[in-house]
Amino acid sequence: MKSYLPSEFIVERDEDKCIRCKVCVNQCTYETHSYDEQDDVMRSKDENCVNCQRCVTMCPTHALSIKKNPGPFRDNANWTSEIIKDIKKQAETGGVLLTGMGADKPYLTYWERLLVNASQVTNPSIDPLREPMEIRTYLGAKPDALEMDLEDGDIELKTKLAPQLTLETPIMFSAMSYGAISLNVHESLARAATKAGTYFNTGEGGLDSRLYKYGEHAIVQVASGRFGVHSNYLNAGAAIEIKIGQGAKPGIGGHLPGEKVTDDIARTRMIPIGTDALSPAPQHDIYSIEDLRQLIYALKEATDYTKPVSVKIAAVHNSAAIASGMVRAGADIIALDGVRGSTGAAPKVIRDNVGIPIELAIASVDQRLRDEGIRNKASIVAAGGFRSSGDVLKAIALGADAVYIATAALVALGCTVCQKCYTGKCPWGIATSDPWISKRINPDIGAERLVNLLRGWSMEIKDMMGGMGVNAIESLRGNRLHLRGVNMTDTELKILGVKMAGE
Amino acid sequence: MMGAQEKKVMAEIDPKVLSHVTVVNNVWKVDAQDLYYRELNTLLRALDRNGAEKVELHSVFGQRYIGTDLKTNLNIDIFGTPGNDLAAFMNGPRITVHGNTQDCIANTMNEGKIVVHGRAGDIAGYGMRGGKVFIRDDIGARAGIHMKEYMDKKPYLVVGGTSMDFLGEYMAGGVLMVLGLNLKEGEKHRARFVGTGMHAGVIYVRGDVTHMGKEVKMVDVDKGDSIVIEGLVREFCGYFKADFDKVMSKKFMKIVPYSSRPYGRIYAY
Numbered sequence A: 001m002k003s004y005l006p007s008e009f010i011v012e013r014d015e016d017k018c019i020r021c022k023v024c025v026n027q028c029t030y031e032t033h034s035y036d037e038q039d040d041v042m043r044s045k046d047e048n049c050v051n052c053q054r055c056v057t058m059c060p061t062h063a064l065s066i067k068k069n070p071g072p073f074r075d076n077a078n079w080t081s082e083i084i085k086d087i088k089k090q091a092e093t094g095g096v097l098l099t100g101m102g103a104d105k106p107y108l109t110y111w112e113r114l115l116v117n118a119s120q121v122t123n124p125s126i127d128p129l130r131e132p133m134e135i136r137t138y139l140g141a142k143p144d145a146l147e148m149d150l151e152d153g154d155i156e157l158k159t160k161l162a163p164q165l166t167l168e169t170p171i172m173f174s175a176m177s178y179g180a181i182s183l184n185v186h187e188s189l190a191r192a193a194t195k196a197g198t199y200f201n202t203g204e205g206g207l208d209s210r211l212y213k214y215g216e217h218a219i220v221q222v223a224s225g226r227f228g229v230h231s232n233y234l235n236a237g238a239a240i241e242i243k244i245g246q247g248a249k250p251g252i253g254g255h256l257p258g259e260k261v262t263d264d265i266a267r268t269r270m271i272p273i274g275t276d277a278l279s280p281a282p283q284h285d286i287y288s289i290e291d292l293r294q295l296i297y298a299l300k301e302a303t304d305y306t307k308p309v310s311v312k313i314a315a316v317h318n319s320a321a322i323a324s325g326m327v328r329a330g331a332d333i334i335a336l337d338g339v340r341g342s343t344g345a346a347p348k349v350i351r352d353n354v355g356i357p358i359e360l361a362i363a364s365v366d367q368r369l370r371d372e373g374i375r376n377k378a379s380i381v382a383a384g385g386f387r388s389s390g391d392v393l394k395a396i397a398l399g400a401d402a403v404y405i406a407t408a409a410l411v412a413l414g415c416t417v418c419q420k421c422y423t424g425k426c427p428w429g430i431a432t433s434d435p436w437i438s439k440r441i442n443p444d445i446g447a448e449r450l451v452n453l454l455r456g457w458s459m460e461i462k463d464m465m466g467g468m469g470v471n472a473i474e475s476l477r478g479n480r481l482h483l484r485g486v487n488m489t490d491t492e493l494k495i496l497g498v499k500m501a502g503e
Numbered sequence B: 001m002m003g004a005q006e007k008k009v010m011a012e013i014d015p016k017v018l019s020h021v022t023v024v025n026n027v028w029k030v031d032a033q034d035l036y037y038r039e040l041n042t043l044l045r046a047l048d049r050n051g052a053e054k055v056e057l058h059s060v061f062g063q064r065y066i067g068t069d070l071k072t073n074l075n076i077d078i079f080g081t082p083g084n085d086l087a088a089f090m091n092g093p094r095i096t097v098h099g100n101t102q103d104c105i106a107n108t109m110n111e112g113k114i115v116v117h118g119r120a121g122d123i124a125g126y127g128m129r130g131g132k133v134f135i136r137d138d139i140g141a142r143a144g145i146h147m148k149e150y151m152d153k154k155p156y157l158v159v160g161g162t163s164m165d166f167l168g169e170y171m172a173g174g175v176l177m178v179l180g181l182n183l184k185e186g187e188k189h190r191a192r193f194v195g196t197g198m199h200a201g202v203i204y205v206r207g208d209v210t211h212m213g214k215e216v217k218m219v220d221v222d223k224g225d226s227i228v229i230e231g232l233v234r235e236f237c238g239y240f241k242a243d244f245d246k247v248m249s250k251k252f253m254k255i256v257p258y259s260s261r262p263y264g265r266i267y268a269y
């Protein structure tokens, strides 16, 4: 069938600058560029380009630039180019439209409408350059009360504390599975988490045996497909996370297509090479809160109650009630993933339409757990599109204990958010299981870039805290008086639990 | 006289639990009546850690997770009805159940063996990746779901009776065998949607099934299959005193997936 799809981008090559070095030919995994020996000229197939900017970045003479195809279609606010192209693609394939990364539509963000307070005159701000600022965070169940013995000035704690994760900064790397991303990315995340004193999440594809040594900084995930799950894996991690749902695709599962299941990935996932790795939406042993409790305690039994168990859900309409059930089922950490959460592959219609913004979910879950007097029994970790330390700080003020970042971490490694992760051909060597392309990420450099990002964000968080006159992140958590809203309805302000700016 | 091992274990155990334990000829006998599952499993872990070899659990009434987090070759005999998640994530021991079991037996089990002189509930062998499970009677729904294999790591689940719906759902490896020894002459296995979403591994059935998922087909067994079948049947007959020749006298068929990529054509790239 002849395709009616126009190319999305146009590759422009400055012939004066181009030295025919063929770097672009080698770098583009979509076979956009080629060298015509006969005419000694470089050629480009515009229709293959996804605008990942790899060739542009790598071209030694800066001869390349990629332009958006202004498009043959007439401007139309309803029938946008994107919609017309999507329909044509489906007419040609009869398939479900896939996409990668988080929702790209603008109408789902509240962070810009939440503003942070600062001290002026009546209470002093704190200078974080001179004074200690505490951003260390502990995740896990906290006791209702502490019992201690005081003897000769020595305090002995009598309450047995539940296992905790210790984060030197309230930012962790969110679940990204081996298979969806390359081993070198997993290693970069693992090493950065170790160095920065935080945690990375293995995702549901298991942990390669070469990375077990970073287990003390790993949260190992268990999802419906149970890939790579065995007692060594469970015991290797610092915490275990049960994945119920994911913000990018609430209610549906994950499919790692067989062509991505290479030798190494098959070994880690414990499935035959080349078979589809199917993680259907439901965990077939969980149909109720009681069943969730059964799995939580199976995992606690399997690790002798030495590790906190997290349960991750997509933020959906009844998150607050569900979260309450999760806490009662024994979850030590509740991970909430909002509608802007990212993915390696999801049906576009689900990514862009299902779920609720993480801002509302954090506020409503935190409030519900407080109202029920069980907020101390579990920590809240928020995920789904955190782009800056500002977003992180606001999430904590809304009631989160820590956040998970994924896209931001990948961007630090080179990702340009081209949204084509599902092809498995990521020219930046990130979202791929191809051993040749994966070499583009060097774990030494990758880890350094990630540690730098965490360092930068952590300093910014301390700066903002100092400005508010807060010197410990504990005093910021759920402290919504430090936030004000703009451009929101009364209902939105009420759910977020913040006052209108000027109030 | 108490041996060194016994003394060591005794020292580790809560005195309340200790009153439920006796040791006779190196067999650790536990009266599980009124023991909460956490107490029972803590005890089993202590035994496992200290190299105990044989344990008998008596009067078991629904205690969950028995066998979870045990790593050695402990032999456990269970009298009564163990609760859900028997042998979840188990990594070595051998369990014999003199009675029925409940849901989620052998959940994500890695190694070891379970022999059940009775029936098993739903989702037996969920995500099982190694070891063997033999069940004398029937089995509930979704048995063998997500069972998987890699190279020499291969799980086996053998059922003497018949199964409920969705047998072998999403199966990604391993061997599932249903003998239907309790079916009447000419009666089919009642399970429907057998092998739905299955994309690797094999299901052997003795007799015919009512309904299969669209991802699988039923074919004749070949020589290699016969060797596997005979081996498993022989083992089964050994545990449950069944007549090998009689079991083998009925035709076996095998159910295999059409494709290792059942859902490869859903998406528009």
Ligand code: SF4
Pocket: A011, A027, A028, A029, A030, A031, A032, A033, A048, A049, A050, A051, A052, A053, A054, A055, A056, A066, A427
């Ligand atoms: S896909 Fe990336 S590497 Fe290939 S031409 Fe386009 S921008 Fe360059």
Ligand code: SF4
Pocket: A052, A100, A101, A410, A414, A415, A416, A417, A418, A419, A420, A421, A422, A425, A426, A427, A428, A429, A430, A431
């Ligand atoms: S990870 Fe790679 S494929 Fe995915 S959005 Fe980033 S650059 Fe594109």
